[in-house]
Amino acid sequence: MTTASALRLTQFAHGGGCACKIPPGELEDMVRDLVGEGSESLLVGLDAGDDAAAVRIEGDIAVLATADFFTPVVDDAYDWGRIAAANALSDVYAMGGRPVVAVNLLGWPRDTLPVELAREVLRGGLDIGREAGCPVAGGHSIDDPEPKYGMAVTGVADARRLLRNDAARAGQPISLTKPLGVGVLNNRHKATGEVFEHAIASMAALNAAASRAALDAGIEAATDVTGFGLLGHLYKMARASGVTAVVDAAAVPYLEGARESLAAGFVPGGSRRNLDWVRPSLSASVDDDELVLLADAQTSGGLLLAGEVPGAPVIGEFVPRGDAVLVVR
Template identity: 70%
Template sequence: MSTTTSGNRIRLTQYAHGGGCACKIPPGELEEVLRGLGDGVPVRDPAGELVVGLDEGDDATVVRLHDGPAVLATTDFFTPVVDDPYDWGRIAAANALSDVYATGGRPLVALNLLAWPRGVLPFELARQVLRGGLQVAAEAGCHVAGGHSVDDPEPKYGMAVTGVVDPDRVLRGDAGEPGAPLSLSKPLGTGVLNSRHKATGEVFPHAVAAMTRLNREAAEAALAAGVTCATDVTGFGLLGHAYKLARASGVTAVIDSAAVPYLDGARQALREGHVSGGTRRNLEWVRAHSDLSAVTEEEALLLADAQTSGGLLVAGEIPGAPVVGELTPRGNHVLVVRR
């Protein structure tokens, strides 16, 4: 919980209608918005410079330059996911940088994105948020150079990040092949634990530690193993992101529910009903294209839990990441969950 210099105790999560990546526009609604967006719009790309763009739904845009590395661009921001402003800034920065790592790139420079209810919350809290973002960017070796701020009824923070990547070694969401194992570099459960934190004020340091841990090592391990397909697991949950990857790759993603790791306390938070609306929408989105008959509704909700700054889902094996499933030839369903 935050304490201002005047001694007032402020819970940032109470100033937002939701928290973290659970506040994303539901995936089905977002796809409806984006469908056909570029129809009739002339796009000049005679040299094939746009390696990854709007249609692929990947984590970051990749533009090939004439010589040397390709340029990555991405952005991410959200409402408070924890009450501590410094931790919120660290989590939001790690989450924004994750899109670069999920594409196999290296972040170079970030711009802050800050929305603040200037007449409601003191600016000293905003300063702590920015300090947290700066700390994580420094850990990533990424410069922070300014940004943009607006007066807003809800506090929001994130970053727009530019990076570089070898254009011949881009990790993509549409490059999955049958027979590839699926590895997950971070345990699930941040969604239900964050919801419990918002409801009760209880702090979960291990969840904060997971959310602030960069995906850099997982990305480097994937590239070293020759992996070509990966994505990060954030607001659409493991099921949502596995579904997107499998659909784009023309395969079926099979998830072994017994192999999926969870943060301590996640199952208890689920039993107590701390499930976000975003998690429930994730499950409904994939249900029509999935075989979930092998697991209970509660287990399916955990697998669909809307993560904030989650790990990488890698179509390959990497050190330290459990194998949680595999890609198979496309069957009757895009996504299958087994016990």
């Protein structure tokens, strides 16, 4: 008889983590006719591809609303819960907000996976909620052929200090608060069963401190790096802001083992789709291997900032819009 501890959750899903997102080009086509809907109280909607919706409710108080869920990115149920929760909360931090309540979103194959594993997933999410000071109160579950978990999160922010996708300006540096590489490492984990504790630690780490540092530094433009990769999210920010983003490839930090995993062929399909999406707007003097890493589909990645904060490497700069939206050197 197979025990719960011997089951590999990643084998019960076709994709993993944010790499299972609908490709960015397809998603934009899907929601194109929905852009612009709203009212005077809607401060941020779909228009610029921001991380959460923002609505002014009274004076300078804005409520932020977001939801995020995905299939297993690691085999350990508790760690998957922690990662998925940190990823969902990140959308609020990326907007300069503070999460105030979250509810669970769970899809579970009842006839395939034991309920004790679902309990561990939810426990992981609850523990991250406690760490963030954000109550996790109930939620919704369905019987699903593939396991899926995440959260819908409500946050609050100062309506005057929102971090937005369309507020980057020429002359500002580009900073990144977490190293890249979890996409290729997670793909390797799914294929081989190898466990990368440093990747798990990175994905489960909250972006709360980075968000506070960005606000303290007076930064106005930010996003988090998730399923569309660094290049995909940077492209959306530069396009919305009317500038060109220039990336110094040598300055971008990577997790240990990421390059080796790429060389061994452990590349998520989502990473290549990300690169294909931005390529028409990209000018690069580095090889495709480097570009694939820069486009690697991240799960619960760091914040991408138009400005500098302590401890975060500067990986490039925004310049006046040129022939390309992205330049990689």
